[in-house]
Amino acid sequence: MKDLKTASICVHTGAIKDKQFGGVNSPIYTSSAYNYREGKVIYPRYYNTPNQQIISEKIAALEHGEAGLVLSSGMAAIHATMMAVLKSGDHIIFQADLYGGTYHFAVNELDNANIAYTMVDAADVDNFAKAIRPNTKAIYLETPSNPLLKITDIEAVASIAKANNLVTIIDNTFASPINQTPMDFGIDIVIHSGTKYLGGHSDICFGAVVASNDWIAKIHQKSIIYGGSLNSSVCALIERSMKTLAIRVREQTKNAQALAEFLDRLPMVDKVYYPGLSSHEGHELAKKLMHGFGAMLSFELRINYLHDLDVFLDNLRIIKPAVSLGGIETTLTAPTSTSHAKMPKATREKQGIFDNLFRVSVGIEDIEDLKADILYAIQKVETHALIA
Ligand SMILES: *Cc1c(COP(=O)(O)O)cnc(C)c1O
Numbered sequence: 540m541k542d543l544k545t546a547s548i549c550v551h552t553g554a555i556k557d558k559q560f561g562g563v564n565s566p567i568y569t570s571s572a573y574n575y576r577e578g579k580v581i582y583p584r585y586y587n588t589p590n591q592q593i594i595s596e597k598i599a600a601l602e603h604g605e606a607g608l609v610l611s612s613g614m615a616a617i618h619a620t621m622m623a624v625l626k627s628g629d630h631i632i633f634q635a636d637l638y639g640g641t642y643h644f645a646v647n648e649l650d651n652a653n654i655a656y657t658m659v660d661a662a663d664v665d666n667f668a669k670a671i672r673p674n675t676k677a678i679y680l681e682t683p684s685n686p687l688l689k690i691t692d693i694e695a696v697a698s699i700a701k702a703n704n705l706v707t708i709i710d711n712t713f714a715s716p717i718n719q720t721p722m723d724f725g726i727d728i729v730i731h732s733g734t735k736y737l738g739g740h741s742d743i744c745f746g747a748v749v750a751s752n753d754w755i756a757k758i759h760q761k762s763i764i765y766g767g768s769l770n771s772s773v774c775a776l777i778e779r780s781m782k783t784l785a786i787r788v789r790e791q792t793k794n795a796q797a798l799a800e801f802l803d804r805l806p807m808v809d810k811v812y813y814p815g816l817s818s819h820e821g822h823e824l825a826k827k828l829m830h831g832f833g834a835m836l837s838f839e840l841r842i843n844y845l846h847d848l849d850v851f852l853d854n855l856r857i858i859k860p861a862v863s864l865g866g867i868e869t870t871l872t873a874p875t876s877t878s879h880a881k882m883p884k885a886t887r888e889k890q891g892i893f894d895n896l897f898r899v900s901v902g903i904e905d906i907e908d909l910k911a912d913i914l915y916a917i918q919k920v921e922t923h924a925l926i927a
Pocket residue numbers: 612613614615638640681710712713731732733734735744745746
């Protein structure tokens with residue numbers, strides 16, 4: 540079962556044979572207590588129960604890594620990884636566009652741990668090289684970024700890191716392993732919020748890390764101390780979800796491309812951010828780095844409609860205004876009232892995040908229904924703006 544291709548890994552890799560009854564699915568082993576005289580000590584917080592192992596192996600195979608570890612949230616994965624890589628006195632370089640939780644972790648927790656950090660604009664990879672200090676240990680990336688889908692040159696950053704003996708970590712949540720496998724470009728550690736695409740149905744919270752056997756052993760040691768493990772029933776749901784990962788994400792990506800092109804043609808839309816559009820500043824890079832352009836896009840409703848944004852949201856009938864992303868249903872958020880609400884207006888506008896910006900996580904619905912849904916809501920805004 541070594542050389543399976545992506546969609547087959549999703550279905551088969553890691554699965555345990557049901558020797559007792561011949562069922563096609565992996566059995567669910569619910570025990571938290573195992574006989575210690577049988578050899579290795581199995582325990583949920585040791586991350587070594589059979590159902591935990593299945594999904595760790597599957598995600599490792601999908602990310603082209605040696606080993607994987609599955610934890611109870613993306614933040615648990617990020618925390619354990621940071622603490623395994625960094626120690627008191629070290630320095631880490633982050634790309635400035637970061638998931639909010641990661642940003643808060645850096646700002647609130649690293650100081651306490653006596654770990655220094657620098658956040659750099661990833662548009663110019665030289666910024667990473669310039670930020671290196673004698674005590675720099677690691678570089679942390681997140682691409683495509685939230686919410687403007689900026690693309691960081693993973694390959695260039697990995698080579699800077701290699702030349703300087705630094706560890707590279709990437710949050711690959713937005714792309715999913717279907718659309719991007721950063722280890723192919725020399726990245727050392729890949730992190731996921733499985734809550735998003737890996738789970739894919741907006742009903743499970745979990746996280747994952749993939750790396751070399753050596754790195755996973757270190758992160759594993761930290762995770763045993765911190766906790767943040769999953770029970771078998773959830774692992775079984777994750778295994779089931781991941782069987783359809785490739786087919787889901789490929790369909791979502793196809794829909795996203797079509798929706799981005801549709802929005803791009805609408806006069807009521809000012810700007811569309813999607814790496815699959817040739818107008819996107821990261822398009823050429825994305826072609827080099829990604830297997831597909833992803834299923835996240837953002838757009839700006841015409842600035843004239845700034846006072847009618849609620850009318851737009853109220854009149855969406857299929858697309859749900861909701862935080863999080865990656866589910867099979869299409870959801871939409873206004874970053875300035877969700878992920879970036881706490882950021883000062885001037886700061887976020889400097890980053891290009893305005894009140895009329897909407898971020899869409901494209902699902903698997905029929906594309907014609909998605910287009911019609913947005914068009915209907917925008918037309919309501921237009922009528923409302925005329926009357927008001
Ligand atoms: C959601 C998210 C996280 C955090 O994951 P949780 O599962 O909520 O802990 C980290 N990174 C990115 C890019 C995310 O979207």
